[in-house]
Amino acid sequence: MEHDETNTCSYHMAGSLPAGGDHLGGAFGQSPTLEHWYPQRLRVELLHRNGVDADPLGADFDYAAAFATIDLEELKQDIKTLLTTSVDWWPADYGNYGPQMIRMAWHAAGTYRIADGRGGAGTAMQRFAPIGSWWDNGNTDKSRRLLQPIKHKYGNALSWADLMVLTGNCSLELMGLPTYGFGGGRLDAWEPDDGTWWGPEVWNPHDVHSGDDMVSRDERWHGQNGDEDYDLQSPLAASHQALIYVNPEGPYANGDPMGSARDIRVTFTRMAMNDEETVALIAGGHAFGKSHGQVPATEIGPSPELAPIEQMGLGWHNPRGTGNAEFTSTNGIEGSWTQDPTRWDNSYLENLFGHEWEQTKSPAGALQWTPKDPDAPRTPDAHVPGQTHALMMMTSDIALKVDPEYRKVCEKFLADFDTFTLAFSKAWYKLTHRDMGPKHRYLGPEVTIQDELLWQDPLPDAEGVPIGDADVEALKAAVRAAGINSSDLVFTAYSAASTYRDSDKRGGANGGRIALAPQKDWAVNRRTVPVVEALQRIQQQHPSVSLADLVVLAGCVGVEDAARAAGVEVTVPFTPGRVDTTQERTDIEMFEWLRPIADGFRNFRSERFEQFAPGVALEQVFLDRANLLTLTAPEWTVLTGGLRVLGTNWDGSDVGVLTHRVGTLSTDWFVNLTDTDLVWTKTDDTETVFAGTVQATGEQRWTASRHDLVFGSNAQLRSVVDAYAGSDGQERFVHDFVAAWDKLMMLDRFDVKGHRRYGPMAA
Template sequence: MDAKVEKSGCPVMHGAITESGTSVMDWWPNALNLDILSQHDTKTNPMGKDFDYREEVKTLDFDALKRDMHALMTDSQEWWPADWGHYGGLMIRMAWHAAGSYRLFDGRGGGGTGNQRFAPLNSWPDNGNLDKARRLLWPIKKKYGNKVSWADLIILAGNIAYESMGLKTFGFGFGREDIWAPEKDVYWGSEKEWLAESVLRYANEEDPETLEEPLGAVHMGLIYVNPQGRDNKPDPMKSARDVRVTFARMAMNDEETAALTAGGHTVGKAHGNGLESNLGPAPEAAPIDEQGFGWINHETRGVGRDAVTSGLEGAWTSEPTKFDMGYFDMLLDHDWELKKSPAGAWQWQPVAIDEKDMPVDVEDPSIRTMPIMTDADMAMKMDPTYREIMERFRADPEYFKDTFARAWFKLTHRDMGPKARYIGPDVPEEDLIWQDPIPAGPTGYDVEAVKSKIAASGLSISEMVSTAWDSARTYRGSDMRGGANGARIRLAPQKDWEGNEPERLSKVLGVLEPIAQEAGASIADVIVLAGNVGVEQAAKAAGFDIKVPFSPGRGDATDEMTEVSSFEALQPFADGYRNWANTSYDVSPEEIMLDRTQLMGLTGPEMTVLIGGMRAMGTNHSGTKHGVFTDREGALTTDFFVNLTDMAYKWVPTEDGIYEIRDRKTGDVKWTATSVDLVFGSNSILRAYAEVYAQDDNKEKFVKDFVAAWTKVMNADRFDLA
């Protein structure tokens, strides 16, 4: 008789939606995690598939929204009173910290998605009490509803705050679409605790340039640098070096960095008039009755003059609700000494100051309080380069205001992509080089005639497909940069990138450029058309007569339109699609492939079909044969999948990291492969996709799916087609 099984415990999956769960990755941490490719699934979006925010926002009453935002700035609420009756400083910090998480290396972070609403950003130590700022915005979001996204509203709040305090801003563009779940694709560091020692992210602590890529902040949980100095050890010269590196990783030069520092601290204050130990947990860890609030002080009064956020306490200027030149006078005209705030944080205070130059208390104007500077502020005074810029700004207030307004606009719009994506009445007319401008391209030429000339040019399928792919693969949906539009593959720095095979690229461009010129087409269009011709020829060789969709109109950028230094960040150091890796990073080629796939906006199935098709067409970098599991190279067949899943073969690793595909009976080496190839047979999810295309009845499906995915890549940066 079977033993009686007692029922006990909770009848639901423990940890199913929390970190305490036992997930596949918990059990097998070395498995390839494909979650990055399925984030922001439509199932998480409450708006439905037919909702188009970029069309909805065009119907917004922009003037009414701005009037309401201006009114909000001075409508102080008892539950979170405004400093000096003005929320400007808080709103600017919210917008700044949303936009300031952007990093140039991979284009991730930034304020373009409203990601500050979700973990981990909503609970970062550096974002303390920004939950209050977003809650103050809720009545406006509620009123305007679907016509304005949280992402737009958060950034707009900073813009309106500056206008409310006297700055003429450079402009504003709407069009940021919200996400509805935390981002899984952003690597913020490997540390397991907030504000961990900086040694964990520097190869050499004395060299700020060795900060781990793609990170920009000196500690886990900070936007930029520690206001007390790295590791809470004040050292203005060291902070200057940290500031320079972290702002450069947002594509800011020294002048923009100095302007942003001065303009950011011209208004508002730091909060540290109390004990940090009295604060409750951050929003993600707070009890349910806090309803999304974090850092609540239930021990003592924790609002107004008694609020604690960064731990530093004080304003930077005499009149913190006015955008003026007071920051320069305060910083440059006083000697400063280190002191501790009431919360115990290091800050700099004037050695001597007239009472009339001190800011008043945020609640009682009869009380004067001591101004402060952070270690990063002192860097602006003590570093010779920054000091020279600060003196220049002070001597020319209008130049400073214009420089800051432009830098603020860049900070808050950098991750939106080209200006063509901006919406609204306040979009500046001026084209800025960091927007990667591209002129409109011609559309009236004879596309079929151009294709015929390309087909007769003598270029191989591999040459045509590889060149088009290399031109388009730079696109990244994180900040909408790169892509085939503009044909920047023919310009510095891209023409010299190892991944683009400069010798082969030069040969192909030498053939395609005369064809474009004769036809009156852009080179950008002709490069893509050549890739399409190659795909069509490969499909025909496999027995399928198919036409790859094409939309003319790409333009050709010039050297003058190209910011070479920022485009260096788009250089691939590996490309699984072309079976190439040249990297010293401690990540597997498969993980790099997933990262690139996510940046291009592709799904797991799309990645799979593209890999199989490109292997079959022989598009590997430098013509290597790894993964070319076919005797019909150049034909768009399913052979990659058929032979990958064929148990007639076994897979033998070699000492150089390459795998030999051997016939089980004879032991003969049939093919070779990389780990990027074999992962499509070893990973259970990818194998499921691969098996679909290995089936006898899916040859035509494979070709159609490949063409659809290929077209998606070629058109990823065609915002004019949306």
């Protein structure tokens, strides 16, 4: 805002500003924000978060090369030494930090959810708000601070994300569990994620857990606990805001084990775990350590994000006693599940099924369970020598005993400890690696390669040498000779590649799954079926090319021909080397989660939209898809405009096409979207399709969807549209479209991209 020479503002304001200095006052960075003023505003800026400008390592940092310099055995020994070296400022329970480090790693990985692939340990988001300040993550800040000497010793060759998971593994090994393996390769984020939707509740971060489930769960649940329609809103996984899984005291902290079992099944299924994996993780995790509940939550200080500046990023200050050791309070439940909390054994299940349990309360007032038998085994105090305590179970533990299906798994593990050990090892490996994507991204000598794990979306190894330039030209000629129009070629390649989501690195064109169930059967992919069949006939004549490569190459042909029709000669980059997988290597149930409920690039809105995204505007889902595809606002805009004029609507309609030259890579969409002679009006009460009529005559010229009009209504997107709508925009548009197209086709090519976040590896 500009001021005149009398230092008064250009709008009415009581008083005048003092001369000189900064005039930020108390308003800088504080409310009211844009979100406060305009809560429905499309937050396009989310596409540009966590970019190279926030990264102190820069665009050229090669994490794979840096990680390779680490002696993993030396690193693991350093971690294990730290685990048994207690420090005064945060003493180790039982003289071993292992249990609390397992919790840290578990809670980092446990935010993962299968619906949109977000969460997980992959970027060490536990360091930032909101996750790092969730009540369920209480005192994980101490675990990470304890690891700081290790992080500083190995520097940038070891990401926080890899260190946290590896420390969990080392903790398990130190206490006797043979782990299934470890893959490095996680790249740290450098700023908070404020774009992931963690739930509809208006959660007050100043509040702490007080036994009332923090906030009402009802806003995220459908139906009542126990009903057939009982489920969580998609894409959520945790039972409510600020928890990793479920309330350990039961739904609404009501102490109901059967209700807890239903919550557990819903939430762990949403985190891509079946019943056996669920029991293995709970029983295995609770074989170690203890829960802390010595002080009521109302006495505990604020979370790290709200703590006073002098606490240097540590939160949850405890005013009782030393504030730690025997005075520690975390989730409010107090006690240990086993007699030897730092040793891997089967005593958790033996105790759970060997005793009858009654509800009691912790010193902090939380519901928990104690053996009815006064002669039941006791557990040692974590800090006071010679002192013992009654064993403890949570309501979520008793749930495994009362639920018939969980009970069967428990009895299986009780009868065969080796089976339980392997099940927990594999479930832990899945938990901590689920969001890493294909094994091309795994680093280090402990990558588990002996098994082909279905949840990793396995691809066969490439055989022979990738096709060369002469093969590419022959295949292009064969595609053109087949007579498939550019629109269908581009639509099919886009449909194959667009399943990719960067959140958990799943999907994409590699593997050729566009020809397999479930993707070939999705309504949005109907147009791809005859194209894929035609390309398979070409492949029979050229067996050296994979179908996956051929689909992408055919899309490149479509783009080149459409650009030529617009008067611009261009060669679309093509990188061969994709492989075709099989139906047996495809987990149909898990791939169903990749099926879009809406896809603005193809002007698609599923009949399931209201079920999975009630009350959500289509443009918000479109922004989310652009975000999962790692697109910038300009890339999002040019891809949308280009795909429209190429006629790639899922149903072949002309909604939003905004050109009479379909199949020509022109700027017509940009020009006609910003035509000031047009007035746009909704065609029905759903406000999903709009008519563009000439203001002077009332003649209807176009129809468009919300997916289109958002690029004219949102100020940030409209400014990008203007860059291509001008008279000098055509050639720039074609080249920018080709660059964005190549990026889209290469999103899943970790076999050639390496471990850099920004762009491909240097040659």
